[in-house]
Amino acid sequence: MSPDHAAISSNGLGKRFGRQQVVVDLDLDVPRGSCYGFIGPNGSGKTTTIRMLLGLVRPDAGSCAVLGEEMPAAGGRVLPRVGALVEGPAFHPYLSGLTNLLRLDAADGTSDPATARSRAGAALERVGLIAAANKRYRAYSLGMRQRLGIAAALLQPRDLLVLDEPTNGLDPQGTREVRHLVAELAAEGTTIFLSSHLLSEVEQLCDHVGVMREGRMVAQGPLAELHGLRTRRFRLRTADTAVAFQVLAGLGVGDAVEGADGIVGGLGELEPDRIVRALVDAGVGVRAFGPLAASLEDAFVELTGEGFDVSA
């Protein structure tokens, strides 16, 4: 296997449940070593995609490969190298956190029974759950359950971590800790496939993103490129609004509007410096001029055409 293989790739991947086409013609490309943010509104097919990648759901169109091998056929070889948190944690309520981890470890045919306890202990340590290791799972709070789910993904050294909403249910401190952990794992060279509805989380952690909408990938690539997809805008503060509008119109900025916080318009192909020079040359007193930082959320809404409403 060559190292330049993608960690996850798919080709025309599709899945239909009854009449509902949940995933359509999906081409995923997750570079090895990247931290890939998988975002999209609820019901856009993210979880079904993850389930197909992990061999839980059979695709009915296209194909997907994880760590360079075809899934689900190569599941027995590939999955020991993949840690996964899918749609929230799930454990036996009347077993302790540690016993639950040992059960999952026992299911993995490649794991070494001699080191099971020490590995489970290390995983619990890493997510800050060692003190509650022998408590029954049913006594765990939502945040502790989430941490146990992450601990299960860390039972073995992994090449790929698939994390579906890893900070769900965590308090702000827990969220920080988990994000720190994810960043740490990414720095160690583990490829991270992070599905999230928290755009700030993706923006903070990821270097690549894929945006889903109604089962289709609407944008995919390095995070910086996605930012670039959004129309660049500027904001101008001045007292001479009338002259300023004339100058802007002369430069070809047609969509400038005056808001409470000054004049906002699209830059188009213009360089910001040119606008400022033209304004000053025309005698407009410029109090402030600057590009408007496009947040990922703006780009997201522009791409998906919706906020976080559930897709029908």
Add this chain to the structure above:
Amino acid sequence: MSAPEASVAVRQRRGSFGRLFVSELQLVFGRRRNQVGLVVLLGLVTMLGVALKVSQLRHPGARGGDIISAVAGNGIFLGFAGLTIEIALFLPLAVSVLAGDAIAGEANLGTLRYLLTSPVSRVRLLAVKACALGVGSLVGALVVALGGVLVGTALFGAGPLITLSGSRIGIGDGLLRLLLAVLYVTVGLAALGMIGLFVSTLTEQPIAATVATAMVSTLLWILDAVPQLDWLHPWLLVDRWSAFIDLLRDPIFTDRMVTGLWVDLAYGVVFFGAAWLRFRNKNITS
């Protein structure tokens, strides 16, 4: 190649059947509900013993010719009597509870997706669940039989047994025959367990799977009791379940039990196969 990858590459593929099987048994027998179930099975045979003791005190000397009446003369017979009484409803119900939980229980909790991505192959998981059902059947039958012997001995004393053929066998011989009866009952219950395992792959609701399996066993008993359907009886799973009583004949009469084992085996293989066909490509959306 990154650092973690190298460490994974040296990991050899080991069999996981044994470890997962042990984990499965701990799960099944560690569960409070299942422990209570065993106590209930034991309580029923105890009740039977006490009821027989009371009736013996009220009507001394009254004696029928069947296995239940024989308990009054020898406590060891309570082991056989317990199996006879509980084979119709309570033991199948216990197996239905375990079988309903097998796949549907994991699906309902969501633990199925984590087991399968651990990963364990689907056929191996089914095999582990099937073997655990076999052990569960054995433990259920053992508790009834041994509990019956202990309770019966305490209430009525123990001694050499009079067989149904009228001959006399020693206590050791009698207990050995009881153990054979337990094994025979276990095979039948395990076959029902395979029906339950199949049903368990059809749903995410363990209760539904349990109820359906218990209904199947009850329906089979009812069909088996309708004389007009006697042509169907040899094909019913439960038809020869009570044939272990032939172990109390001298010499042991094996014809019915051998046929019974073949029927059990056929049901077991067919329904394990059906469970595998269903589970093999199932979309796990729980």
